[in-house]
Amino acid sequence: MRVGELSRRSGVPIPTIKYYLREGLLPPGAATAANQADYGDEHLRRLLLVRALIDVGGVSVAGARDVVAALGAHAGDPLELLGTAQSAIAPRHRPDRETPDWQAARKRVLALIVERGWLVHPDSPEIDLVADTLTTGGSLGVEELLANLDSYADSAASIAAVEVGTVLARPDPASQMELVVLGTVFGEALFSALRLLAHQHESARQLGVIEPPQENPRIPQ
Template identity: 35%
Template structure:
């Protein structure tokens, strides 16, 4: 398992120092080492090793994916493996990361709704891999919204998609400007999982603010 070239700076540290600086317990670090999501340190004796700044970065990434993104350790392992497969073109590595965040077998989408989503994607001229789970997930979510009586179509998301496209272009360009392949795909992982949660949180804030604004208007109109 590789670490980003730019992440090996600084003096080597023992696992206790790695724990202190990363905020991850020694027991958890050892668990990540056993599970293969954290690269081993440089052996210094038969039962000790030294670690670098790259290990701190990797621990922060793992914590973000598990604690903020809600991913399983197995999903994290698969996503990290995609960062290190140098035979994959960078675009395919990005795709492997994003496709691995959903379980296609757990998605239930009606064919007519899925067809609507594919037509919408074609109208937007978005090139999406045939095996990408995201179109099926969107179709499933549209179906659930309709079950609750919301008059939603794929076109309902066009304004959000316009904004997302601008942000995504910036994210991908920034990721590809990273000093090495590992850093580039790690950046896409963090952007996909954490930025997605940030956008959802902003939407919740907007909903609360809109509700408060409309409530104030209703109260004002009802006053004599």
Template identity: 50%
Template sequence: MKISELSRTSGVSLPTVKYYLREGLLPPGRPTGRNQAEYGDAHLRRLRLIRALLDVGNLSVAGVRQVLQAVDDAELPGHHLLGTAHEAIAGVPRADRGTPGWQAARAEAGRIVAGRGWRVHERAPALDQLADAIAALRELGQEDMLAMVDDYAEATERLARQEVALVLARGDRAAMVEGLVTGTVLGEAVLTALRRLAQEHTSAGLAGPG
């Protein structure tokens, strides 16, 4: 298909498709003539993945590029690809990560992970994110919420086992790679949305009729 058809089929505007091509997010089509190229189903699938990572996953263009480069690296182990996806969704770090309060929260995050027996890299972005949350809760005087950490960990560990098993069952590397990315980035969006819905439901039940 021509680039105009790719745009029409995907629902992504032509200028945006061209932008993705310039940025290297979308691979070039097969040249068919002067300033002409042919695009296929793989381009359409990649375009939909890009939009999902940007619109649903809320990744930046730089984050999407980082993830897609890892996806296209056939030599990269799946575990490393998972780490790349985690880095891309890590967000902006707190400015106080060098303070004693944050360092204490980081040590606490490490103890939580060690207590679960989880095999996690000491520089995992999620460890810093956990420390960010712990530090903020302590600053706000909401330490009682930290009593729920084991409940969070238990629920997410069970979910992670199911997610990884589902992806590994696909067999085909391309499908597994895409599953790792979508499961990490989009799965997080699903989890966040469902948690909010469950909170609303529970709150409504506690509040009573009306």
């Protein structure tokens, strides 16, 4: 297809597509004339992936480039790819890892892993990531929330089981890896939005303030 059709089918404006091509987020199309190129379905899919990372995941263009490069480099190694996707998506706050507080937090994560029998390599960077979060939470004075670590782990485990199952149901490794990246970004956005909705319900329930909606007159039938 021509760039115009690629734009129509992806919903991404042509100048943005050209920008992604220049930035190496999208591989070049097959040249058909001096100033024309032909794009395939793989371009469409890559474009949707890049948009998901940037628009939904809030990833920078440089971060999206890293993920795209990792998709090429780690074909067949979904865990490695997921690590790259995650570090692009969530750079955020990284506390000092040499402190006793951080070491204690890491021990707590390892204890949780052993208790639950989670199949996680002890050198896994995700362990450090959870320890980072716990350390930051401690320094922010949200110890009460840290006390709910097991509840968070329960929810994370059930979501992860469903997500990994969905990814593995895809027929080939390439499309599985795509869903790993998209699913990490999208699943997080969906969960966050639902959690806010559920906060509203729980606040109302625990404080007893409003009635549930029976129907919504604004929605056309």
